[in-house]
Amino acid sequence: MSVLDEVPATEADSAVPDSAALYRTIRFIRRFEERAVELVKAGEIRSGIHPCIGQEAVAAGAVATLDADDVVLSSHRGHGHLLAKGCDPARLMAELAGRATGIDRGRGGSFHPSDFSANVFNATGTVGHGAAIAAGIGWAAATAGSPRVVLSFFGDGAVSQGALLEGFNLAALWRLPVVYVCENNGYATTLPAGAAIAGTVVGRGEAFGIPSSSVDGQDAETVYAAVREAVVRARSGGGPSLLEMRTYRYHGHHTFELKTRLRYREQSEVDSWLGRDPLLIQAARVAEDERARVDAEVEARLDEVVRFAVASPYPDPATATDHLHADGLRPRPGSAR
Amino acid sequence: MPKLSYLKALHRALRDEMDRDESVFVLGEDMNFALTNTTSGFLDRFGADRVLEMPLSEQGFTNFATGAALAGRRPVVEFQIPFLLLLVFEQITNQANKFLLMSGGQRSVPVTYLMPAGGHRPGWGAQHSDQPYSLFAHMGVKTVLPATPTDAYGLLTTAIRDDDPVVVIGPLACLGVREDVDHADLVPVPLGKGRIHRAGTDVTLVATGHLVHEAIAVADDLAGDISVEVFDPRTVYPFDWDLLAESVGRTGRLVVADDTNRFSGLGAEVLATAAEELPLRVPPKRVSRPDGAVVGAAPELDAVLQPTREQIADAVRSVLKESGWGA
Ligand SMILES: Cc1ncc(C[n+]2csc(CCOP(=O)(O)OP(=O)(O)O)c2C)c(N)n1
Ligand SMILES: [Mg+2]
Numbered sequence: 001m002s003v004l005d006e007v008p009a010t011e012a013d014s015a016v017p018d019s020a021a022l023y024r025t026i027r028f029i030r031r032f033e034e035r036a037v038e039l040v041k042a043g044e045i046r047s048g049i050h051p052c053i054g055q056e057a058v059a060a061g062a063v064a065t066l067d068a069d070d071v072v073l074s075s076h077r078g079h080g081h082l083l084a085k086g087c088d089p090a091r092l093m094a095e096l097a098g099r100a101t102g103i104d105r106g107r108g109g110s111f112h113p114s115d116f117s118a119n120v121f122n123a124t125g126t127v128g129h130g131a132a133i134a135a136g137i138g139w140a141a142a143t144a145g146s147p148r149v150v151l152s153f154f155g156d157g158a159v160s161q162g163a164l165l166e167g168f169n170l171a172a173l174w175r176l177p178v179v180y181v182c183e184n185n186g187y188a189t190t191l192p193a194g195a196a197i198a199g200t201v202v203g204r205g206e207a208f209g210i211p212s213s214s215v216d217g218q219d220a221e222t223v224y225a226a227v228r229e230a231v232v233r234a235r236s237g238g239g240p241s242l243l244e245m246r247t248y249r250y251h252g253h254h255t256f257e258l259k260t261r262l263r264y265r266e267q268s269e270v271d272s273w274l275g276r277d278p279l280l281i282q283a284a285r286v287a288e289d290e291r292a293r294v295d296a297e298v299e300a301r302l303d304e305v306v307r308f309a310v311a312s313p314y315p316d317p318a319t320a321t322d323h324l325h326a327d328g329l330r331p332r333p334g335s336a337r
Numbered sequence: 338m339p340k341l342s343y344l345k346a347l348h349r350a351l352r353d354e355m356d357r358d359e360s361v362f363v364l365g366e367d368m369n370f371a372l373t374n375t376t377s378g379f380l381d382r383f384g385a386d387r388v389l390e391m392p393l394s395e396q397g398f399t400n401f402a403t404g405a406a407l408a409g410r411r412p413v414v415e416f417q418i419p420f421l422l423l424l425v426f427e428q429i430t431n432q433a434n435k436f437l438l439m440s441g442g443q444r445s446v447p448v449t450y451l452m453p454a455g456g457h458r459p460g461w462g463a464q465h466s467d468q469p470y471s472l473f474a475h476m477g478v479k480t481v482l483p484a485t486p487t488d489a490y491g492l493l494t495t496a497i498r499d500d501d502p503v504v505v506i507g508p509l510a511c512l513g514v515r516e517d518v519d520h521a522d523l524v525p526v527p528l529g530k531g532r533i534h535r536a537g538t539d540v541t542l543v544a545t546g547h548l549v550h551e552a553i554a555v556a557d558d559l560a561g562d563i564s565v566e567v568f569d570p571r572t573v574y575p576f577d578w579d580l581l582a583e584s585v586g587r588t589g590r591l592v593v594a595d596d597t598n599r600f601s602g603l604g605a606e607v608l609a610t611a612a613e614e615l616p617l618r619v620p621p622k623r624v625s626r627p628d629g630a631v632v633g634a635a636p637e638l639d640a641v642l643q644p645t646r647e648q649i650a651d652a653v654r655s656v657l658k659e660s661g662w663g664a
Pocket of ligand 1: 050076077125126127128154155156157158161185187188189253
């Protein structure tokens, strides 16, 4: 069971977000990521990670609007999305650490995890390509008469990818129940969004007649309200929406930046965004004693999470070609028998 | 008995699967007018919810199919031109075919990619005549290349029922092939099982796609002089190595007629495996397109780069003249 199960997973009927629940989710994601960065430094997470620290309000606010049956398609910066959707944090951390107990048995890792028990269908590593996958899932739901909505996350880098725009077109053409959430954190690795995007992010959606707006992504309750409107529209047959979340990542693109200093952003810019920390913004809405209780619980749970992950066994190398094909087909080995 | 054409066999297989299983649907370009004839009459029979007309967004609709498959449907994506499979190579090989493993076995992606006119297209020139099956095999995507109407029916049926992504390429040169067969006698053909079209004792002639028919003609022409065993793998990946081993175990000689480029083509893999593992008495030979073939638009510049019956016959005769692996 997830510690986040205590957060009401279904708030779709509620126009008013649960401030304490959002605080808890943001706090959990923040501390999960900080613990994960520690595990990267300790050599336990060998791939490194793309931390979402600074962007937690987007994951928390957006996913809080969903029902359990709704689907999330995540991105390479996706731990927050999975945690908010109810993925077991211990098994997610084990997955990042490449352990057999991970949600994907060590085959998804930090970059492309999925958890079908939480309806996180995948985080494709091909930037921008989740958009049309989302359209396909939305189409399958709509034609089956299901109320399912699909939430597709991607970054500002993705809006320069043709396959994303093809996905927008299909979703708009057939009014599919998809909510596109662009986490514009200002950079695609080292490339500033302004140097990559002609026109605007919302202009990409408007071109297809998709209701599109730009939202303060540091305020979880603003995110919640905007996404809720889009989810309600999608569920009632009104088709897709695009929401640009203006946000910022406080860490590097990937933890490799702990070693390589790539000076692509000014400290003054980082500092000004630190002044709009989503954790502090949400904390201000929750009573101090409540916060203290949540913080302590989160810490205790994360102690268990980390203990579970590092104590878990590594996958057996003999299983490297398991799950390659649904019928168990084995490839011939690479060296002569 | 009625004559069943290859194209009609593809049509029947798809129609039968759509009749049998509601989750099967087809998507592609010019579906409303069944441009390739594979889906003639489908719109009336199944409706627009199961016959999806797609805009020219191949990467988008290939990913769309992946999404629908993850949600429990069984999409069949039709492509009109071989290079479109190159345009969506990433979506098939790096996404659809990897999601099962990446999810630790949680969910497979049962999509069929149907290319009902692959390979040589006289006069169409450089960009419309590729035969990319070796590339999918290289990436470990299940890939079939039926040569006859019964195999086209049987393999497309099995591809649709398979829980993994499967690429089905029907060579353009096979579409007109006809066979005496009753619809009622058509059955699924398992993936990964080759077929011996002609039994022989002197040489194993592996042939793919429309070259199977050339190989059969060569075997018939040479009968009396040389006893040629014609081996059609039918599935490119996974390849039926066991049946090949049996055949070469009998003949000790091998020729491969491969309808794709020489460098890193299927023929290269068959020869390499045979050299490593099979009891070849003499060096094997292959007939293929040249390395990295780019054909001209004038048919004279195209035909000269395609493998021919004469080349196959010459290769067979030459391995029979060999007496061993050198002086
Ligand atoms: C199609 C594609 N191009 C390039 C990459 C390499 N890559 C991985 S993440 C990334 C940056 C993506 O930036 P953005 O979409 O803004 O997301 P962010 O990392 O800022 O969250 C790049 C270039 C990729 N994975 N896929
Ligand atoms: Mg970015």
